[in-house]
Amino acid sequence: xxxxxxxEWYDLARDTNWTPAYVPGEELFPEPLSGxxxxxxxxxxxxxxxxxxxxREYIETQREKDSGAYSVKAxxxxxxxxxxxxxxxxxxxxxxYGAFALPEYEASIAEARMARFSRAPGNRNMALFGMLDExxxxxxxxxxxxxxxxxxxxxxxxxxxxxxxxxxxIAIRHLFDDMMMxxxxxETAVMLTFAVESGFxxxxxxxxxxxxARTGDMTFSTLISSVQTDESxxxxxxxxTLRVLIDNGKAAEAQRMIDIIFWRSWRAFCLITGQAMDYYxxxxxxxxxxxxxxxxxxxxxxxxxxxxxGLRKPWYWDHFLASADHYQHGMHLGVWLWRQTVWxxxxxxxxxxxxxxxxxxxxxxxxxxxxxxxxITDNGLQxxxxxxxxxxxxxxCNMCCIPVVGVAGAGWDGPxxxxxxxxxxxxxxxxxxxxxxxxxxxxxPARYQGHLGFIDRVLAxxxxxxxxxxxxxxxxAPGERGADAEDGRWVESHRRAExxx
Amino acid sequence: MAQVPLASSFQGDFIVKLVVVDxxxxxxxxxxxxxxxxxxxxxxMPEGTVLRVRRAGGESLLPRDATVQSVGLSPMEAIEVVFQxxxxxx
Numbered sequence: 001x002x003x004x005x006x007x008e009w010y011d012l013a014r015d016t017n018w019t020p021a022y023v024p025g026e027e028l029f030p031e032p033l034s035g036x037x038x039x040x041x042x043x044x045x046x047x048x049x050x051x052x053x054x055x056r057e058y059i060e061t062q063r064e065k066d067s068g069a070y071s072v073k074a075x076x077x078x079x080x081x082x083x084x085x086x087x088x089x090x091x092x093x094x095x096x097y098g099a100f101a102l103p104e105y106e107a108s109i110a111e112a113r114m115a116r117f118s119r120a121p122g123n124r125n126m127a128l129f130g131m132l133d134e135x136x137x138x139x140x141x142x143x144x145x146x147x148x149x150x151x152x153x154x155x156x157x158x159x160x161x162x163x164x165x166x167x168x169x170i171a172i173r174h175l176f177d178d179m180m181m182x183x184x185x186x187e188t189a190v191m192l193t194f195a196v197e198s199g200f201x202x203x204x205x206x207x208x209x210x211x212x213a214r215t216g217d218m219t220f221s222t223l224i225s226s227v228q229t230d231e232s233x234x235x236x237x238x239x240x241t242l243r244v245l246i247d248n249g250k251a252a253e254a255q256r257m258i259d260i261i262f263w264r265s266w267r268a269f270c271l272i273t274g275q276a277m278d279y280y281x282x283x284x285x286x287x288x289x290x291x292x293x294x295x296x297x298x299x300x301x302x303x304x305x306x307x308x309x310g311l312r313k314p315w316y317w318d319h320f321l322a323s324a325d326h327y328q329h330g331m332h333l334g335v336w337l338w339r340q341t342v343w344x345x346x347x348x349x350x351x352x353x354x355x356x357x358x359x360x361x362x363x364x365x366x367x368x369x370x371x372x373x374x375x376i377t378d379n380g381l382q383x384x385x386x387x388x389x390x391x392x393x394x395x396x397c398n399m400c401c402i403p404v405v406g407v408a409g410a411g412w413d414g415p416x417x418x419x420x421x422x423x424x425x426x427x428x429x430x431x432x433x434x435x436x437x438x439x440x441x442x443x444x445p446a447r448y449q450g451h452l453g454f455i456d457r458v459l460a461x462x463x464x465x466x467x468x469x470x471x472x473x474x475x476x477a478p479g480e481r482g483a484d485a486e487d488g489r490w491v492e493s494h495r496r497a498e499x500x501x
Numbered sequence: 502m503a504q505v506p507l508a509s510s511f512q513g514d515f516i517v518k519l520v521v522v523d524x525x526x527x528x529x530x531x532x533x534x535x536x537x538x539x540x541x542x543x544x545x546m547p548e549g550t551v552l553r554v555r556r557a558g559g560e561s562l563l564p565r566d567a568t569v570q571s572v573g574l575s576p577m578e579a580i581e582v583v584f585q586x587x588x589x590x591x
Contacts (some may be wrong), residue, residue: 330515337543372515372543379542392538395508395517395577404508408515408544418517419557420508420579429577431508455519459506459576 006054014052015121017045033117035184043248047120049240051233058129062136062230069226073144076219082148087485088280088347089215093145094154095344096204096224098161099168099272101141103176108134110180110188114237118185120244123237127185130193130234137227144223153479157343164475167454168271168342171401174451175268179261182447186241190254191261194238197231199302200265203273205231207293211277214285242309251311258306259314260443263436266320267327267400274328275335278358279349280485289361291324316436325362326416329369330405337390339482340467341474347485350377351493364411371409380491388488393470395420398430398453399437425449505569508579509535510557512587513544517579524570528554528563535582551585 019041020028029036036044053061082090111134114127141158148155161169179191205228212221245254270290277290288296299321303313314320336346350358350373358365379387394403406418421432425445432438441448457463463473471481484490502523509520509531520535532552540546553562557579563572574580 333515333543369515371513371545375541375543375545387542390538391542392521393519395519404517405515406517409513412510412513418510418515420517422577422579429575431577431579455577458519 010052010054014125015045015047016125017041017121029117029119031184033113033184034119035117035186036119037186037245037250037253039119039244039248039250041119043244044119044123045121046247047122047240047244049122049126049236051236053126053129053233055129058132062132065226065229066136066140069140069222072222073219077147081216081219085215085217086282086347087345088349089217089282090152091344091347091485092208092212092276092280093217093220094157095272095276095342096208096220097141097145097155097158098343099172100204101138101145101158102162103172103180104134104141105138106176106180107192108132108138110134110183110192111234114185114189118189120241123185123189123241126234126237126240130237133230133234136230140223140227144219154343154345154482157480160475161343165457166341166343166474166476167396167401169474170454171268171271174399174401175264178264178447186245187257189237189241190245190257192238193235194242194305195258195261196265197235198238198305199262199298200269201228201231202297202301203269203290203293204276207288207297208273208276210287211281211285214287215282216285239305239309242311246310255311256443258311259316260440262314263316263320263434263440264400266323267397267402267433267437270323270327271331271335271402275332275346278328278361279332279354280347283349283354283357286357290328291361294324316439319434319436322416326368326407326411327405329358329362329365330408330418331402333369333372333408334394334403334405336484337388338394339484340471341476342482343476343480345482345485348373348376348490351490352497353493368407368409368411377491377494380488381495385488388484390467393455393458395431396454397433397437398451398456399432399441399448401453402433404431404433431455505574506576507531507574508557508577509538510579510581511535511539511544512581512583514539515543522569524568526569527566528568528572529565531569531580532582535580546584552582553585555581555583557581 025041108131111127111131115124115131118124118127145155145158162173179196180188183191205224209221209225212224242254245251274290277286277293306313335342336348339346355366355370376388396403404418404420407414407416411417421435421438423430423432423438423441426449430441432441452460463470502525504521505524506519506521508517510517518538520538522531522534532554536546536552553565555562
């Protein structure tokens, strides 16, 4: 029997829909899961995706992609790269896998919710492929690091991270549970597939792939760029959903969803991608600074996408742009100082040559963060490694769950210095890192108010006392805890520079 | 004696830190406890520096011999520890 040509059946099949007769529509599509937002079935039926695909095409394409990625891995596993890779680069991999592998699986649950509960039949169809994509992403990003586990147990955190109470895990879960696990199909389409996948994941999966290729890690570079090709297909669900919302008088609601998740994602990607690009990637292999990548992938591409839809840049845009000069530096310093609390080995990344690079890319760096690193370096040169250990905890934001950082040194007392944004709500004091995180809380306090951040848990006695108690609470056994990637040897570059002078 | 956790920012530092003080501690003692976590560990503190405490975002320095209880600092209130005579000038 001859197969029909795709164009003979696709438009009929892609948005299969019916008017329920046995149960009311609201029972088939409960509002909290579906998010119809008062729009009619007809309005949702207008949902249309630009990049169309049949199941047969999906299977063929994905099989090719997987053959490509897995065979590159198999070929390169026999090579020397990994054994000879600098420790700092391995930290890029470990932090990546731990932060993203299980959230990919979470995303498959989010896609599955859209596949079942979206009121838009076209979205239900596309989300099925999105769900399969995310299952692929979860599996491949668990499988690839797994081969390194026998040599380095920190790679086990690809699987373990999100099952622990490490502060980083709490932050990642808070973000992804918010956007993926506890939202309607409509909200998830906007927040996950549009705001995060059309903008931020390009930083970690495309821009970083360029650094990876330069560093010689073709396995990782191939992996993350292969993952991102799926992303750019299923991310289109967001724009299609926004189009329906905007065409039916819901632009304000759509704007709010974007404003919420854009900031939340920004803080998280500053932490994970910022340190990878500005400090962990070997300096000779850095294609661009984190800020330069942000300007290209977020500011240019993402803004074009939202303005094409008739939406606005988020209300805090100027602050977001200004913060691209500094959040990542404070977060990196914090991760280095509290390195035992992460599952990778932070690379300081502040040799004299690297500080020159940082000063070039971020004018004023030496007078701000450089002042903190001066103290740390001097202590290292004098053998005062006791002063390299933290003696208390940082204050952590009750929204993003990331420490409250700000510009140091000469910038400390300026508008971007480290400061808290408190809020008293129903008898409890919440602390936020920024006006934006506080604003997000105030949009839906009932949603967030019950969460206990890491410091709340310390103060409530939930975390056992002392640093050892905290590490054990965070699930970090000796052998897993982070250490300086170069065992502090980087300070010798300063000794040599001083001697040369 | 009750303990009071504070969110403390030390002049020149990059981050706000948790500092646990006693309600009978004077501002000098609060400053000292904050300095213990930061001075010459992550931010420089010149020799001979006199440290002063102010409420975060506040202008006026709290009296050195005032206590946590007498100035009414409450749990997780934000304070700043600054160098007398050079407050805020990095």
